[in-house]
Amino acid sequence: MAEQKNLNEYNEDSIRSLDWREHIRLRPGMYIGKLGDGSATDDGIYVLVKEVLDNCIDEHTMGFGKQVEITIEGKQVTIRDYGRGIPLGKVVDVVSKINTGAKYDSKAFQKSVGLNGVGTKAVNALSQYFKVTSHRDGVAKIAEFERGVLVKEHKEQKTTEANGTLVTFIPDETVFRNFHFIHEYLDSQLWNYCYLNAGLSIHFNGKKYVSKNGLLDLLERKTNADELRYPIIHLKGEDIEVAVSHNNDYGEDIFSFVNGQYTTQGGTHQQAFREAYIKVIRDFYKKDYDAADIRGSIVAAISVRVQEPVFESQTKTKLGSQNVYEGGPTMKKFVEEFLAKELDNYLHRNPAVADALRKRIEQSERERKELAGIKKLANERAKKANLHNKKLRDCRVHLNDDLPAKNKEEFIALQKNSTIFITEGDSASGSITKSRNVDTQAVFSLRGKPLNAYGLTKKVVYENEEFNLLQHALNIEDGMEGLRYNNIVIATDADVDGMHIRLLMMTFFLQFFPDLVKRGHVYILETPLFRVRNKQETIYCYDETEKQAAVSKLGNKPEITRFKGLGEISPEEFGRFIGEEMRVQPVILEQGDHIQQLLEYYMGKNTMERQEFIINNLKVELDLVD
Template sequence: SDIRASICAAVSVRVQEPVFESQTKTKLGSQVVYENGPSMKSFVADFLGRELNNYLHKNPSTAEALKKRIEQSERERKELAGIKKLANERAKKANLHNKKLRDCKYHYNEEVTGKDKEHILSLQNETTLFITEGDSASGSITKARNVNTQAVFSLRGKPLNSYGLSKKIVYENEEFNLLQHALNIEEGYEGLRYHNIVIATDADVDGLHIRLLLMTFFLQFFPDLVKNGHVYILETPLFRVRNKQETIYCYDESEKQVAVKKLGNKPEITRFKGLGEISPEEFARFIGADMRLQPVIMEQGEHIQQLLEYYMGKNTPQRQEFIIDNLKVELDLAETTTE
């Protein structure tokens, strides 16, 4: 299992008159490669063993990297064996009354039958878990959410920086363990309870840091959630521009300028400092039909470990250079100003 967890292989095999075990053709049922030929199992095992052995002898650096990965997998498995049971027991007790989770009615992983099947399946694809910071933000989202399809998980504050840590920390850290159980992904992604995982933090420095720490957590331990398009960032308005007749919510400075020009005659401008300042009535529109979600995307050719090492590792000079080259300065605006 340690070796399988460390290698991903794509094998192409030509089989005479193949037989499949189901109509979906996801599993080959043929016992032999061709009539009176070798069995499928022995043919693939011999081929893989021979070619992999030759490749590793010709590429010692790859062999050494693979050896280290297998040893790491073995260490993690042995470490987890001792704490998994205790962590699961804690999580099960917490799930009976998990103060961090405000759950929804429908879930992505539930089997659906009956006359309303198509309708419920469409709702399952809308199921969303909002991960928020603090009680004030989670309170607004909880009151404004659609209880059928939208759940809320509240963080205490900044989560642990998990870069470079083994998966043992997912079980030892109470918050990570409860989040893992809320998503139901401990044993694999098949049980994922929500189609969308939305990071909802303030648009300030602390909020962006929390966003980065959560993305590090998912990329480090559950990368397929990102690769398969389940993780998003919630965009929320920075400004509210209004007069007595109309209110316009703006997500950046350019939208604000357009709104000011449209309303004219010195409208009232409010700069939102955090999600907790937005009332539940206002928040409903930001997580409803007009919700703006920014998907977390891995660009083709990007390697997760290299990406995490650059942003979260000990390469301070390179990061400082990146920050200097990409720094954007925003004027500090009063909460409510009149222009």
């Protein structure tokens, strides 16, 4: 009994305070979102890069430093700006003391993003090596850290380098396991910085990024000129900039920014634009068009400058500010008044554009009405099927769930991990279902090869039961706002049929829901091709190179198994491949990719160009198993 009493004691010794470094390392999700291995755009390693870059951008915004240099070699990141440089006496404090920084002084940083003094401290704490150098008026100060612990503070020394700050860090591999940087993700991020900061030049691994026309350049890069229904409308005002057009894709593509930062989850400014745009269009045409018809196929970008912005999380991906500045207009009123004047004037001055916009809206209206009857029947079928939907084995936490009153940060981390696996056949879905995390991982089972959706209208999404049930499972019928899973993972066998199913699913998403791909939600699951083992150790290999390395390591003719299908992998084994160290390949649309041309090339009628591509890229695997 005495021993039990001691176990239950709650006294002064039970209470401990975590220092800043311990707290960040214990709860990294609170500071940088999900950890990940770099295969997703919102993985923590990119947030680390962003946190350091934000400081460079804020310096530029205040008029100091027109150039930023970034180098990534393997897993080491180096970022150099040419701003004023951190005050030499505060170099250590600025990167290692929470709530320390210049941005609390609103005179120094009127419209910056990093206001809470956490950014570089999180980078420092979550890096196995972190070095900061400040060059200021001919004197340099260097400090070096390991996982947030100061290991060497150098004495001040003379320097001939220009003013500015140099940061080098290597993310901690015990936190970010098996991580790697995907340069296409950084490429997009760096372009956004340049579009939103005129005169800024960024050099990344030898490539130069610079923009002269702001959001106009952004939309030109994100769209294809021959798909646009009218020239991009570009409007600029004090603390606000807007670019907008319409194309032929389904859905709506809106890029929103605050103080030069990309708010991937939108916020009050994006919602204000969506509502204000509808009101201005209705007033201009004097017609009560349906909101879905006005915004259908829209491509737009909005950037605002806000004093002391309030975000809904430390990663600053969603704006929560209701006002542009303290005591100033609401975000809704600010955006609406700007569009009511500038967009209305533009449409009056450009009647050809106004006519093309009206025709696009009315085309969307006709298509919506044509679908109305079949949508009703399909949705009734889907509701009945959902009551006993054997195709979907759902999870408990979804991306669109309301936040709980307590433990919000932990819940947000779960939402970001919410995943749906799209599998072929019962055997594969059975293995995943038995080994998945029921909190965050759902499984949708295909019965065979889905329909080739290229060139078909959205009518087929409702006529085809499988497509309709998948659409309802994802909850994307009315747009991306209700998306239930952050990660959509296509999990097919590593054979010809599996590759074909993968291609057909990617065609479905690109044809009808391109925003899922554009916003980085779609992935391909990598599963091991080989199992190499002896009595002491088992190694799973994802390609021939890894297999040869495993054979060399184990020696003495180990047993080699070649997996041809997911169903061959036992549920116990499968659990290892869809857990924390799951390997996935993101589906990325490269700059300049024209979706319809892309689909025509790979999924249209057999062409000589495609035949030549297949012949030139055909590879034959021989002796995969010795």
